[in-house]
Amino acid sequence: MKDTFNNVVIYNGYPLSLVVAVTFHSAILALLLFLQSSRSADVMELVQPTVVKALLVQENPQVANERVRLKRQQQQQQRAREQEQAQQAAEAERQRQEQARAEEQRKARELASLRQRQEKERLDAEQLQREQETLAEEQRRQRELVEAQRQQEVRDRETQREREAAEAAAAEIASSEFEMVQSGTALIQQLVQESWSRPPSARNGMRAVLQMRLLPTGELVDVSVTQSSGDPAFDRSAENAVYGAAPFRELQALPINIFNENFRSLSLIFEPEDLLN
Amino acid sequence: MNEGITPTLLILEASLPVQLVLLTLLGLSIVSWVMIFQRWMVLSAALKGVLSFEHRFWSGMDLSQLYKEGSQMQKEAIPAVGMENIFRAGFKEFMRLRQQPSMDKEAIMEGAQRAMRVAYSREEEKLEKHLPFLATVASVSVYIGLFGTVIGIMNSFIGLASQAQVTMQVIAPDIAEALIATAMGLFVAIPAVVVYNRYSATVDNITSSYVTFTDEFSSILHRQIHSD
Structure with missing residues (x-):
């Protein structure tokens, strides 16, 4: 009977x-996955970006600057070591002098006691007086010693402070330089990247290296291909991108020494990284 | 080969709140689809039951004969469906009250109608079960998805705050990840809305046919009680 099935199913059927519901969801999920995996590369090729990534790598000012900073740090450490050695030498010298002085003192004391013994019987009063004198002298010597030590300590502390201040100043200069170079590099990279329109023959893995020479005013003197990508159109497009992006007026703000170190001659590597073919 | 953004990767690498939202929505989706299928079976069986019982009822069969057939079916452990339940409740009460000698006619009619009303509201309850859940899912899952999107976009902007240069490549994955939550919310909500509206229309349809049947049946009983 047809109703039988209905009656069994009617108030439960959970x-x-x-x-059915779980199957339905899995089917949708499987369909999505299938669509995703079967999306072919032919379709993707149609999507072509107009602006492509330009990378600054070779003679990268950032790296160069980092190297300079490291070298400077090493020099500082070297200087600190030398200073320490000099201090140690001075200390040794001072100790030697002290020993010599103590030796002298001892001899003098021995002599004095010898004389004392000789003249003990006849010069009781004088002996007393002399004893007092030696005592006073010894006290004076000790005072001098203490004074010298204190002065040495003060000198040490001052040199230490000076050295720390110099280190901090050097580090600050280095970091601000580093930032300046970084922002300048990023600027050039961005401008060139914006003005680069990649030829249709460009492929992933192509690589052209261009050398550009700049004036401190930010103007471009010339640009030359130092390493061709093998595709003349690609090289020319990279050249055109640099010409189109120049002049880099913002470089005027850089101090001249930083400019000379990092930007006077600059290499750019052009690599279309974001292509899909 | 460049690595494109695929929905699967986006979901797997999404932030924790977004993933939680997506999980919640997946759960809601599965449960609501269970309800959808279960209601579908219940309602279509009820519709068929209405048609077949009305056919039998108006075929000119004797009412006590019909009642006996129903009892026979119940003995075979086949539960009665919808309209037949109403008929059986009313007829049983009618026969029982009629056998008592001191009852007047109006009181018998009252009793039968009351029994049918009770059976009717029980049947309606069975039909409308789970429909409020579907309505809730329909209205709430959109908001849940929106919540996931807002959280995702907020996270992406918090991440952007620390970056000097913002490019499309940085923003795009986060936004896409956030938007998946809204898509999922809509995916759950749309079937729930459609099915809720459709099923409540069907339930209205069935219950109104129950009401009509109740009226017709009580008029038959009325005729019967006044004929003798």
Whole structure:
């Protein structure tokens, strides 16, 4: 009877529904995955970006600057070591002098005691007086010693402070220089990247290196291909990008020494990284 | 080969709140689809039951004969469906009250109608079960998805705050990740809305046919009680 099935199913049927619902969801998921994996590369090729990535790598001012900073740090450490050695030498010298002085003192004391013994019987009063004198002298010597030590300490502390101040100043200069070079590099990179329109023959893995020479005013003197990509159109497009992006007026703001170190001659590497073919 | 953004990767690498939102929505989706299928079976069976019972009822069969057939079916452990339940409740009460000698006619009619009303509201309850859940899913899942999107976009902007240069490549994955939550919310909500509206129309349809049947049946009983 047809109603039998209805009657069995009518007020429950949850297990069946659950199975159907889960199957339904898995089917949708599988469909999505299938569509995603079967999306072919031919379709993707049609999407072509107009602006492509230009990378600054070779003779990268950032790297160069980092190297300079490291070298400077090493020099500082070297200087600190030398200073320390000099201090140690001075200390040794001072100790030697002190020993010599103590030796002298000892001899003098021995002599004095010898004389004392000789003249003990006849010069009681004088002996007393002399004893007092030696005592006073010894006290004076000790005072001098203490004074010298204190002065040495003060000198040490001052040199230490000076050295720390110099280190901090050097580090600050280095970091601000580093930032300046970084921002300048980023600027050039961005401008060139914006003005680069990649030829249709460009492919991933192509690589052209261009050398550009700049004036401190930010103007471009010339640009030359130092390493061709093998595709003349690609090289020319890179050249045109640099010409189109120049002049880099913002470089005027840089101090001249930083400019000379980092930007006077600059290499740019052109690599279309974001292509899909 | 460049690595494109695929939806699967986006979901797997999404931030924790977005993933939680997506999981919640997936759960809601599965449960609501269970309800959808289960209701579908219940409602279509009820519709068929209405048609077949009305056919039998108006075929000129004797009412006590019909009642006996129903009892026979119940003995075979086949539960009665919808309209038949109303008929059986009313007829049983009618026969029982009629056998009592001191009952007047109006009281018998009252009793039968009351029994049918009770059976009717029980049947309606069975039909409308789970429909409020579907309505809730329909209205809430959109907001849940929107919540995931807002959280995702907020996270991406918090991440952007620390970057000097912002490019499309930096923003795009985060925004896409956030938008998946809204898409999922809509995916859950749309079937729930459609099905809720459709099923509540069907339930209205069935219950109104129950009401009509109740009226017709009580008029038959009325005729019967006044004929003798």
